[in-house]
Amino acid sequence: MRGFLRALGAVVWKDLAAELRSRELLSSMLVFALLVIFIFNFALELDAVARANVTSGVLWVTFVFAGTLGLNRSLAVEKDRGCLDGLLLAPVDRTAIYFGKAIANLVFMLVVAAIVLPVYSILYNVNLFAQGGLLWVIFLGAEGYTAVGTLLAAMAVQARTRDILLPILLFPVVIPVLVAAVKASSGYLQRLPMEEILPWLQLLLAYDVIFTSIAFMVFESVVEE
Amino acid sequence: MKSQPRLLIGLDVVTVLVMAVATYMVFGYAPIERVMGAVQKVFYFHVAAGWVGMLGFLAAVVAGVAYLVSRKPVWDLVGLGAIEIGLTFMLINIITGSIWARPIWNTWWTWDPRLTTATIMELLYAAYLMLRQGIEDPERRARFGAVYAIIGFISVPLTFFSIRIYRTIHPVVIGGGDPTVSGSFSMTPAMGATFAVSLVAFSFLFASLLWHRIRLGQLGARVEQMKLKLTE
Numbered sequence: 001m002r003g004f005l006r007a008l009g010a011v012v013w014k015d016l017a018a019e020l021r022s023r024e025l026l027s028s029m030l031v032f033a034l035l036v037i038f039i040f041n042f043a044l045e046l047d048a049v050a051r052a053n054v055t056s057g058v059l060w061v062t063f064v065f066a067g068t069l070g071l072n073r074s075l076a077v078e079k080d081r082g083c084l085d086g087l088l089l090a091p092v093d094r095t096a097i098y099f100g101k102a103i104a105n106l107v108f109m110l111v112v113a114a115i116v117l118p119v120y121s122i123l124y125n126v127n128l129f130a131q132g133g134l135l136w137v138i139f140l141g142a143e144g145y146t147a148v149g150t151l152l153a154a155m156a157v158q159a160r161t162r163d164i165l166l167p168i169l170l171f172p173v174v175i176p177v178l179v180a181a182v183k184a185s186s187g188y189l190q191r192l193p194m195e196e197i198l199p200w201l202q203l204l205l206a207y208d209v210i211f212t213s214i215a216f217m218v219f220e221s222v223v224e225e
Numbered sequence: 226m227k228s229q230p231r232l233l234i235g236l237d238v239v240t241v242l243v244m245a246v247a248t249y250m251v252f253g254y255a256p257i258e259r260v261m262g263a264v265q266k267v268f269y270f271h272v273a274a275g276w277v278g279m280l281g282f283l284a285a286v287v288a289g290v291a292y293l294v295s296r297k298p299v300w301d302l303v304g305l306g307a308i309e310i311g312l313t314f315m316l317i318n319i320i321t322g323s324i325w326a327r328p329i330w331n332t333w334w335t336w337d338p339r340l341t342t343a344t345i346m347e348l349l350y351a352a353y354l355m356l357r358q359g360i361e362d363p364e365r366r367a368r369f370g371a372v373y374a375i376i377g378f379i380s381v382p383l384t385f386f387s388i389r390i391y392r393t394i395h396p397v398v399i400g401g402g403d404p405t406v407s408g409s410f411s412m413t414p415a416m417g418a419t420f421a422v423s424l425v426a427f428s429f430l431f432a433s434l435l436w437h438r439i440r441l442g443q444l445g446a447r448v449e450q451m452k453l454k455l456t457e
Contacts, residue, residue, distance in 0.1 A: 010267070030360070049320070057318050075351060079345065081277070107389045148304050148376065149370075152373075152376075155356065155369045155373070156356075158360070158365065158369075159356060159359035159369075160359045160360065161355070161358075161359040162359070165355065165356060165359055168352045168355055169352050169355075169356060169373065172346075172349035172352060172380070173349065173376055173389065174245070174349045174380075175345055175380070175384050176380060176383035176384050176386070176387040179384075179387040179388065179391060180387055183390075183391065197241070199390050200390070203383070203386065203387055203390065206383070207383055210379060210383070211376075211379075211380075213378060214375070214376060215376075218372045218375065221293050221368050221371070221372060222369065222372055224368075
């Protein structure tokens, strides 16, 4: 178990350190996320009335699109420079590699969220941090999204059509996360009573648990060579 | 491997017969529903097609797990065949449903959990086929296909639940999303019998199609091998 945790920590640290030095992934995810918000602004005419209803939808579509960008890049880098083979050659449990990559991706997504939320708050003069529950929803949603996303990205980068393949593979599978996260977020933003938000939180949790364990079980058959 | 096995020929004959009986029963034996009229007859093949679709996707998961455990190429053929058949019949299910919904719900489409889930399933398994297309190495293609079939199938009930909670909190305005609200009916014994025969007929059709598809896949693999031998 200790060896597993050390291997996991090493993979996470490697990803974070590489990102800290190059800032390739986060900067492109961030710029992309902000662009999506601006495009929504023009496409949806986000006046005060419309905003109240669509804020959570806009936020989640932004996270999901930026997340796809990050997932694709995170595993494409490993594949292109032959790092994936190096990782697989290491005498550690391969699921440690999966969890390491998934955690790093989760961190990137949360960093993007941590910057998008205040920017959105300033641009539209709403305080998205007023409800602490929203941050939990973002964490749970991002966890489910990256758990499946990392696994599918590991498959997509090994295919010929990899860049266009990931969203096509990922979106139909993460629809439950998206629906639950959007509804729970908008529940918090509109200050609905807890019993209306709870079913969504339960669904998110169930999804996270189920898909993290499935990914844990099948990851090895995705990377074996 | 050269000629069709006797059992398969027998299965084909039985399938054709039961399908003919089911078709006759739908048009000649089942009574016309009092409120909805003749369009209700869509129901028999509509549900049967949906049943075959689900059967196909379920078979693909079983085949996927079996492939990952045993690594026998035949399970990959089973999985691929089951998903191709499932996709086709789910599409028949959606289209016949639309034909029925137009006069009964007064719309081709509502965002009902069942309709939405069925369509997301179509997209999901279309993605499965695209994934396979993008991979040349047959062994890797089989592995990834198995993994995606498992993941996809597990997400389907969650998708259904998520959309159902969505709908119970927000009532559907047009036509009533739930079939028990608008366009529901109680079956007479003759209708029940027709329905049962349709289900049996479509199950035979599924078994027969899947078997042919697996044989086609095996023959295709043999042709590939022979081509390789010729070029050597």
